[in-house]
Amino acid sequence: MGEKLIIFDTTLRDGEQSPGISLDVAEKLEIAEQLARLNVDYIEAGFPVASQGDFDAVQTIARTVHGPIIAGLSRTHLSDVDRCWDALKDAEQARIHVFISTSPSHMQHMLKMTPEQVLRETKQGVERARQHTEDVEFSPQDATRTPLEFMLEVLQAAVDAGATTLNIPDTVGYGIPWDFGALIQYVKSQIKGDYIISTHCHNDLGLASANSLAGVQAGARQIEVCVNGLGERAGNAALEEVVMAVKIRPDQFSGLETQIRTEELARTSRLVSRLTGYPVQYNKAVVGKNAFTHESGIHQHGVLADRETYEIIDAESVGQKGSQIVLGKHSGRHAFSESLKNMGYEIQGEALNQAFFRFKELADRKREITEADLEALVADEISTEAGNLYSLVELEVAGGTVGTPNARVVIAKDGQRFEVKSDGNGMIDAAGKAIQQIAGIEAKLVGFTVSSVTGGEDAQGEVVISLESGDYKVSGRGVSTDVVEASARAYVNAVNRLIRSMARKEARNSEVGP
Ligand code: KIV
Ligand code: ZN
DSSP: OOOBOEEEEOTTTTGGGSTTOOOOHHHHHHHHHHHHHHTOSEEEEEOTTSOHHHHHHHHHHHHHOOSSEEEEEEOSSHHHHHHHHHHHTTSSSEEEEEEEEOSHHIIIIIIOOOHHHHHHHHHHHHHHHHHHOSOEEEEEETGGGSOHHHHHHHHHHHHHHTOSEEEEEETTSOOOHHHHHHHHHHHHHHOOSSOEEEEEEBOTTSOHHHHHHHHHHTTOOEEEEBGGGOSSTTOBOBHHHHHHHHHHOGGGTTTOBOOOOGGGHHHHHHHHHHHHTOOOOTTOTTTSTTTTOOOSHHHHHHHHHOGGGTOSSOGGGGTOSOOOEEEETTOOHHHHHHHHHHTTOOOOHHHHHHHHHHHHHHHHHOSEEEHHHHHHHHHHHHHHHSSSOOEEEEEEEEOSSSSOOEEEEEEEETTEEEEEEEEOSSHHHHHHHHHHHHHTOOOEEEEEEEEESSSSTTOOEEEEEEEEETTEEEEEEEEESSHHHHHHHHHHHHHHHHHHHHHHHHHOOSOOOO
8 A cells, every 4th residue: 555645525514615505414414424435534524613504414424424534624713613623522533624814815804813813813723623632634724825934834833733734725726736736845845743734726727636636746645625526616626536646647646545435436426416406517527427438439449449548447446337227116125225225325214215115106117227216316315305395295287389388286394285286388387386386485497407317218317407596596406207207306406405595594693604
């Protein structure tokens, strides 16, 4: 085993800051369990002081997830650090990640603090964190726009106060690979003490993965990443990209190794995409649908003769092989839950009952049920089960070239059924209007995509819709062999997310954010 490169996953913290994403505790736990299967070293589970929801999610993950070290983000205020530790303290192993802004613009306009105050805050925040745990990370936010001398002073203060990891955030994605690499090298050469240096790169110029790798080449031994490159604005470095770059080109990274189980990459990507409602672009490196599809005749010929002619990654090694046929019409409840277990899902109770019911319905319409079908179904159930949310009970639609399209929709919440009929420009529009009317929501449909989960005439359709209401933008996802039903499910899912986002914003009485 070569020297280790630590993978610090922040999908549940920075990734969740992507516009329109709002995960609840059950969804975050599902993602954290999958990150544990993927074998990341750290899961940054949230920012406990931000809201009660964030606190609960971090605490639940800390209490439940085994394997990875669980991290929580904290400002330097002593009460924030204590609150962060309260959420983390039951974890097998825990890290507090303390941050404060150090760039002139952030200090002046956001913190309204002098550099001396920032220096004092750094010391006291890190010292307090060290009273709780020996594993403390410190980040000078907006590092790449911070004058070098001041950043070095703050970083040295953090190490002297007990920080064991120094993270260099390119908060606004300003870095260019060679200058970011040089920065990492310089910090490493100047700061004395026993610490690991880490990268945290945003993707505003599309360089997050390249900058992170330049940082690794220059001596960083931790990379902060998000699955599918999620994160604030244009996102963070994509976990799957940096992990595979290091694996495929050991010659460029002095034989460094991660402990990621790369065969879990595709499934992790699909789960995160489904639960966040963020589709993965078809041509996304490593996990995109087309990452292993060869279109031109010459390429197809080459790959048939020898895969390596046009592929540098073996699709199987990242979990992108054709999905297996696992079940059919006659499969029973036991076979169903065993298949889910083999795929790594531990769903129980009402979610399992509902998923089995949906599976039986699907088996009536589709001859062969694959892993991908099951994943889609289960993700749908997890996101509907969480919280006291609406779920689709019945849908009846009429449309065509004659008459006005209309829909009758029955949805349930807290055991109560609500029924509404509505007209629309089409059957999907009519169903959407009825759902909004029941939920008392007024939102505009701003995005609609449909794709098939597997191939074939009886394939399930997967619909992703985006709804906008005032300042809120959310997406929702639904699957079914019937595209109108999938759309209604996606509508219900999006409406649930909208309601949750609104409630969550209200709960954030003080606007705390990294
Ligand atoms: O981008 C950033 O600066 C952050 C910090 C909190 C590490 O996310
Ligand atoms: Zn960030």
